[in-house]
Amino acid sequence: MTDVTGWTINDWLSAYRNQTLTPREALTALRNQLNPHDPCWIAIASDDQLNTQITDIERRAAAGETMPLAGVPFVVKDNIDVAGFATTAACPAFSYTPHEDATAVALLRRAGAVVLAKTNLDQFATGLNGTRSPYGAVPNSFNPAYISGGSSSGSAVTVARGLVPFSLGTDTAGSGRVPAGFNNIIGLKPTKGRFSTKGVVPACRSLDCVSVFALTLDDAATVAGVLQQFDVNDAFSRAAKPATAFAATPRLGIPSITEWYGDSQAEAAWQQHLNDLHKLGAELVELDFTPMQTLARMLYERSFVAERDAATKDFFADHRDDVHPVVRSIIENAKGFTATDAWQDEYRRAQLAREIQQIITGVDALVVPTAPRLPTTEAVLADPVGVNSQLGLWTNFVNLADLSALSLPGAFRADGLPAGITLIADAWQDDALIAFGQQWLQQLQLPLGATQKAFVPATANSKIPAGFFRLAVVGAHLTGMPLNVQLQERHARFVETTHTANNYRLYALPDTVPPKPGLRRVSDAAEFSEGLIVELWDVPIEHIGSFVALIPAPLGIGTLTLRDGREVKGFICEGDALAGAKDITTLGGWRAYIQSLKK
Template sequence: MTDTAVARVCAAFRRLDELAGTEHARPEAWVTLRDRSRVLHDAESVDRRLARGERLPLAGMVIAVKNNIDVAGLPTTCGSRSRMVVPSRSATVVARVVESGAVVLGTTSMDQFATGVVGTRSAFGAVRSVSDPNRIAGGSSSGSAVVVAQGIVDAALSTDTAGSGRVPAALNGIVGIKPTRGLLPLTGVVPASPSFDVVGVLARDVGTAQRCAAVMCGPDADDPASRCWPENAPHGAPATPRVGVPTPGDLDGMDPGHRQAFADAVSSAAARGAELVTVDIAGLLAVGQMLYGSGIVAERSAAFGEEFATISDPDPAVLDVIERGRGISAVDYLRDMRAMREQAARAVRVFETIDALMLPTVGEHPTIADTAADPAEVNARMGRFTTFANLADLSAIAVPMGSCPNGSSFGVTFLAPAFHDAVVAEIAQRLSGRSVSRQWTPPLRNIIVFGAHRRGQPLHYQIADRGGEFAGIVRTAPEYSMLALDTEPMKPAVLHTGQAAIVGERWLLRPAALAAFVDDVEYPMTLGKVRLDNGEEVLGFVVEPRALHGEDITADGNWLVHLARKDRGRVEV
């Protein structure tokens, strides 16, 4: 963000004031709006931290939080007016975004206990779409999606078990990241279906959503299901991605306008460089039906059924889900869970031949009246292309991509296997016509090289063969000297004893690749911290003190310049 945190908070409140009393106002989207003075106080604190030199990747970002995610001091209602639990501690994901400089504006409405993808199952009222007050906003993260789409907040935290972030993203023309299960910890999140719950992010663009997701990633000791990025997780997409699209039969039941919009989106993806492959998704759709249509529904009853029985304003559709779950035996639950996992293992084989799967996020945009008339059926149709994702352990991102013939927004979802989050994010950006922003990727490690490992030099293969990514030319702080060592091949020795800035290259490696690279380092070289001219300290090549000998070439300041001067090979610097 370029604005100060205070300026951005003031802009958020101005936007709220502009919308108030107009046909575009959606007050039902909020559960709690924090007092203006308290929010400004938090923003002032962020600006002071920045002034002190703290690194705050979300500084100036204003966020909202779905009301099943604890925010210290604000009531967590889960869509029920009679459930007013005020936590003293924020959920881990909230604590992490706040520590990174984000400011919480308030909490948002949702389908009760995150059960539903329609946004009408709340005691605070049905949340209306930003584009049409007669139509649903989608759920269960309805309020979070609407306040993002209205331009009030920059991003909002959601949860997405069966499509609860992706569906409202599609219906309101915004981006919804549904990460791999466990990447974002669930400590402080009221469970809906614990085996499949995830925290997600809603934003108006992929880059903002990635930035927010990035700071929330990482294991949490209080969440045994939280997961680390594996060392071999991909951090980018192929230049020409193979993208699966469903067969025409898999799209049966979509309304004609949405079906035409998806056909247009597929054509657009092909024009933007995707290699399209028709695939059969019947197996994935069958997996999705098992969340509510098998013994797995018992997870809902186990997660919040007892508490739901104590609230005074239960939604009938949610109550029906809980009642069905209560009749499931432990034997039936375990049997169906195993059957689902076996079905999912077969279904995900579709990804053996494609980099990502492209689907319509939803197949229609129902009215609030239609949803009230048949809540179970409408909800089932709305989740058709989303429900299977967490059951099959996939990563996903929903993005706007065109519009329906009636002018309403249309969105598609890109899906890939677990921990391919960076892959689907990059593909989504490319194929929806947006510039690529790699802000949420598996962690890479920096290493600075000065001589034989640079591009075009004899040991560069040790980096290139391990998937190293070039990240630019760097210079050390002016406190180093450099010797030319008489080794084979020749190498420079960079010493932290001098007054010169030495030129090197920054490379990025995955942790496992870096560990293997370290094993190849031969005497007298070693790795240690190197201070750059911007004050950053990064792992780089240094030399063991007992091996100090050789010609002092500090004046050259650059190993390639030294080689050129010695006529050992003309290299472009």
């Protein structure tokens, strides 16, 4: 069979479209390659479980049903229900077999995706290290002497190894971010309530999020688009709100004081990350993270731990000895708090959350190391609670403060291990984080996960995802510009920054509010031979009509030729409107012109 290691969602769909593979042969062969003794797995799909799913998508395809993820494999953390698979939460005595999928799984299967396996985790999703499971510790995908991170250990490592293009995890205190950072993959921690948690074994139900791991941001965004649906059957589900764009020169808040717990390799990587952010044109603002760290400590040190006791109370009463000793000790800490403590802690949480949200209003996002250190498994086992607490330094506060977060790969450490960064912003800024994350990854061009598969820039992969319309923007709709919000409101996805061919001129149109440019094709090469800077965005087809309706004369949508020869739709201007307009072609783009006005 064709080697599918490191395939993205688009790779899988392309192979099916080109008829080089069929879902039945490809998924059966892939499932047969999975080693049941691999600690990533708690359960691998049986013949019947796999065949039932494949037969269903074959039937639906024959009926002409549209399935955007038809035949794409994924795996699911084993605290999320998949009908017909046992759910264990990494505790065999807790095991039960659900009759229906968790909402998140149901949405993905409705889109045609196929569950290959259930993955290992820190028991009851309690831990950030990936060692607290009777099914074995999941090793780091780069060096087995180091931890994988948790609690979503198996879900992260299987993606990093390229076995599947994406997986589902959960994130209460960092479980969807820390293992992403330790394995060089994407970890999308959505705004609380954006994805339904119905059918998820709760850790702290009011804080839990279903999270997404992927090799690429495009894949993470695609999965998020499927999962983002209000669920009336989930009391914590919320209707999504549009994101706002980063400023043209994004202001990013970084910790004024960082703690590395002796990991000099992690510290050096962070300094490289700061340099890389500067290269992207970001303004870095040092902030006092005392409110964040105070709130982070409350998650396990105060009465919030009682929510974990509430999630397991009935089981725990009869099965105390079946619970991992470290997990058991954490849950039993809840017994020391009263209802009065809980309310006092909630008042304190609300006050700290308000302080954090006020701090965030001064920046586009926070940027932090995903974790302050990457320890060995031996170090974690020697001090399981202490080291685990250190790992949550930059993650534990996020859900308590109702924030969105995105864990991204970053420059590798000198010892060859991954060192990621995490973007954090207010609730519902998920898409804005993804748009900036695309620029970050295009600059670094890191290999995908642990596969050594090369990063493929968008310029080398011009395939437009099904259901989207690719649009080139040149002026006020650029990232951070005043009208970019119109793209964000329509859940458009940033693709890349690129250039037009060299036979275009750019003009500043007079008397436009906000200021707008006019782009004109000419017969000969313009003075600026590199072409003019444009951004490509993928707009959902169902929203393109409402977007075009907002475009005022003399602007319109036409066909643009890019420097690499591709043709895309983009903004053009009526020729008559350019009389009296200022030719700004030599500046190379609209952003440079706006900067020149400020000077």
